[in-house]
Amino acid sequence: RKFPPMSQSEEPLTTAGLMREITVLKEKFKGEDEETYSPYADLEKATVLQECRIFHDSKAVRESPRKCCTTITKLLYIVAQGESLTSAELIDVFFGVTKLFQSKDASLRRMVYLFIKEVAESCDRGDVIIVTQSLTKDMNSDTDLYRSNAIRVLARIVDAGMLGAIERYIKQAIVDRHPLVSSSALISASHFFESSPESANIVRRWLNEAQTALQSPHEMVQYHALSLLYQIKKHDRLGVSKLVTQLSKNGSLKSPLATISLIRYTSKLMHDEARESSGVSDGSSELARAGYSFLEGSLRHRNEMVIYEAARAICNLPGVEPQDLAPGVTVLQLFLSSPRPTVRYAAMKTLSEVAMLAPMAVVKCNEDIEVLISDTNRSIATLAITTLLKTGSESSVDRLMKQISSFMNDIQDEFKIIIVKAVKDLVMKYPGKQRILIGFLSNILREEGGFEFKKSIVNAIMFLMDAIPETKENGLIQLCEFIEDSDFTALSTIILHMIGNLGPDTPNPARYIRFIYNRVILENSQVRAAAVTALAKFGAKVPSLRESILTLLQRSLADEDDEVRDRSNIAVDVLKRAIAENDYSALDENGDPAPDVPTSSDSAAFLLLEPLPMSFSQLERSLKQYSNAPGALESAEPLSFNTLPVVEEVVEVAPVQDSNGSSNIMGASSPLASSAAAPPAADPAADIYAIPELAHLGRVFRSSPPVEQTESETEYVVKCIKHIFNEHVVLQFKVQNTVDSQRLDNVTMALEGESEILTVSGEIACESIPYGETGSCFTVLDRDVSVGIAPSAFTCELHFTAVGVDPMSGEEEGDSYEEEYAVEDLEIATSDFIAKVNLGNFRNSWEQMGNECEVLEKFALSFKSTEEAVENVINYFGMSACDGTATVKNPSKPHMLHLSGVFVGSKPVMVRAQVGKTADGVVLKVAVRSEDADVSRQVADCIR
Secondary structure: OOOOOOOOOOOOOOHHHHHHHHHHHHHHOHHHHHOOOOOOOOOOHHHHHHHHHHHHOHHHHHHOHHHHHHHHHHHHHHHHOOOOOOHHHHHHHHHHHHHHHHOOOHHHHHHHHHHHHHHHOOOOHHHHHHHHHHHHHHHOOOOHHHHHHHHHHHHHHOOHHHHHHHHHHHHHHHOOOOHHHHHHHHHHHHHHHHHOHHHHHHHHHHHHHHHHHHOOOOHHHHHHHHHHHHHHHOOOHHHHHHHHHHHHHHOOOOOHHHHHHHHHHHHHHHHHHHHHOOOOOOOOOHHHHHHHHHHHHHOOOOOHHHHHHHHHHHHOOOOOOHHHHHHHHHHHHHHOOOOOHHHHHHHHHHHHHHHHHOHHHOHHHHHHHHHHHHOOOHHHHHHHHHHHHHHOOHHHHHHHHHHHHHHHHHOOHHHHHHHHHHHHHHHHHOHHHHHHHHHHHHHHHOOOOOHHHHHHHHHHHHHHHHHOHHHHHHHHHHHHHHHOOOOOHHHHHHHHHHHHHHHHHOOOHHHHHHHHHHHHHHOOHHHHHHHHHHHHHHHHHOHHHHHHHHHHHHOOOOOOOHHHHHHHHHHHHHHHHHHHHOOOOOEOOOOOEOOOOOOOOOHHHHHHHOOOOOOHHHHHHHHHHHHHOOOOOOOOOOOOOOOOOOOOOOOOOOOEEOOOOOEEOOHHHOOOOOOOOOOOOOOOOHHHHOOHHHHHHOOOOEEOOOEEOOOOOOOEEEEEEEEEOOOEEEEEEEEEEOOOOEEEEEEEEEEEOOOOOEEEEEEEOEEEEOOOOEEEEEEEEEEOOOOOOOOEEEEEEEEEEEEEEOOOOOOEEEEEEEEEEEEEEEEEOHHHHEEOOOOOOHHHHHHHHOOOOOEEEEEEEOOOOHHHHHHHHHHHHOOEEOOOOOOOOOOOOOEEEEEEEEEOOOEEEEEEEEEEEOOOOEEEEEEEEEOOHHHHHHHHOOOO
16 A cells, blocks of 8 residues: 655654653543542432441341441541431441441451541540440451451540440450550550549549550550550659660660650750750759660661751750750761662751851851752752751852852742842841842742742841941942832832831932932832831931922822821921021031931921820820810819820830741831731729729829739639829629529628838728629728838728529528628738830930939849749839830840830839849849939839
């Protein structure tokens, strides 16, 4: 046969051409091959339940076990898809399943076990109990497969009452010679232990059997036995210590998994011991020496997992010395060249964590780490580059930056964020390289990326600008260029806010005006509003630019957005007034250049730059409390910040940190500070203002948090709130009645105590407190204002008339009688008279306060750690911690604590306290400043 001649457009048939044709056909049918259909996709519950009738046919069960397996598979499928079986359907199915136990087919028996175990947790225990007898019979079978599976299923369905009946069989199974049976029994014991306290008490009696199973030659049995022993003893530290010491010395464990568990238990014991000794493990205790010796010996184990776990445990030991890290780091260095990606990743991740605390210990691995920069696994490459940034020298920064830039586009944002944090830390380590590193951050800031990635870069640059002044101008320019093309409104507004705060203080503030005004023209309303505010700040801080900025702001007076218009109107009006009052001249009287700063009486600087004495949320709360006070709205006294009630801080004002630890210097007003708005707090003095008899006392200065005077489980639960007035103290006792057969009438609190400044002048009883309800009684104390405030203690006794009532109807029955109920003593400390108020910029306020009334003191405190001392010092003074000083960053160095508040009588008070750890305890040095020397002395005496 002759074939037609090949045309010129057709290619000759070659191997390459044939492969191309196959590839095209493969791609063409690829989608069809990927479409798979489940044979159970269209199942209906009614149809499957109908098929379950085969379970009742004994002949079909014996001769067609595979068909029964298929039916059980369908049942499991519809249950997994969310179909629920009614109680009647479950009972019918379980009765049918019990008939399947007569089959000797192993596959069918295993499907029966699987079905019972999967369905047991989603149905009533009473329904599942139908199959218990069959399972108990299998548990005593001669077939090990049946025994092991029956025990596992029983662990899901029996309770503590039934466990006692089968306890003997499970104890025998734990020490069984067959590893499948023994492991199943141990796992079931673990489930029983977690199911209920009653079952846990029964399992604790199986310690001897678990100890015997620990000596099994089978690795899996050893692992499960050790896990059960630790589960039983984990709240007994001495028992765990003995177990760990015994096993680590005799080396009887052959199972790698059991050895890994033992390493983790040893590490936990060493961490707990270090925590009790103030976070530092000096290695002098017997446990520390034996534990480290065991971990070091495990580095020579033949199993790779055990070696890694031991190396990781050594590297994570608290307070470990660099020379003690060497064995673990050496092993991890060898793992870096492993052909397995999981091993390389694990070793690299652990070395990266070590580099954060002890970078010099990882320096010897740098050559091996540099090889991993080009690893095909980008997770490993990212960890490698970030570790090198922590351990590399200053001379290697340029080379590392080039290597990072080569693969930044190939990794995901989450890894980019890690690199940004590492670069930020590197700038802090080598400030001389700040221009190169900030240039790198600005370059990746302009690249594609999500919001979290861009936010991490912006926060990193802001942090560096705050920490390293030399980076301020460079960072400002880079951020100005970024907002030219930014798609994120939140980032643009925060950067504009920051430019408005920092830009006017730079040598050439006019260079930033163009960037800001471009946002007024081109952006959305939120960014335009932020840009208008930034321009107004430039006008307020730089008098020479006011005329130009006024011209720019006037163009926004007709903006379509009302927020932008309002801000523009205010700024224009304020700047016009400031120009009229203080006409700027470039030269002074002597012909020299005049300082380009606002005068002390400049209205624009005061109105646009000075913050309010309190936040807007505090102002709202203060106004509400002012209006709630009796007679406040009818008072002739002018309303001002000085006459408003003092509002305490709800949450400590601290620098906002992102997920990477970068401080956000914009403070709480930053859009990036993603903290949910706190719900409006109720006025704690509302109960006081609602009582006419207390109206003559005036406005409450502050109210303390509730102080518990009884345990929460007692029959009468009592809490006390101390309401402080200028010349009085009102104690509000909130009493909860938890006795269902009583009603409390005429409830009062009797106080006794010797105090020079406080005397009981009256009380207001609570008429009635039914069961389950809470009522308040009040005791009024007069304060002698001529005597300095000092701590006062009172014994308290609750007096009331107990009226018997019917628990069901609440009607009175039986006799009533007078009752007295003693509660805990109550202390009224000096700190109760101090409101937690942040006075703004601590340094400026401290300097303005002056040292005329300053009091200096030094104390020796018996605390174990600096953190504990700082927490208690804050509680002693009862004041607000400022500038984030409530958190101790470096416990090994003396910590400076800044506190501020308002003393009763609206007297500001400030405290600077230095807390330092010594060998004998903690040394506290305190400086207290106020406008009244007596107030300073009383506050200093808060330390007891």
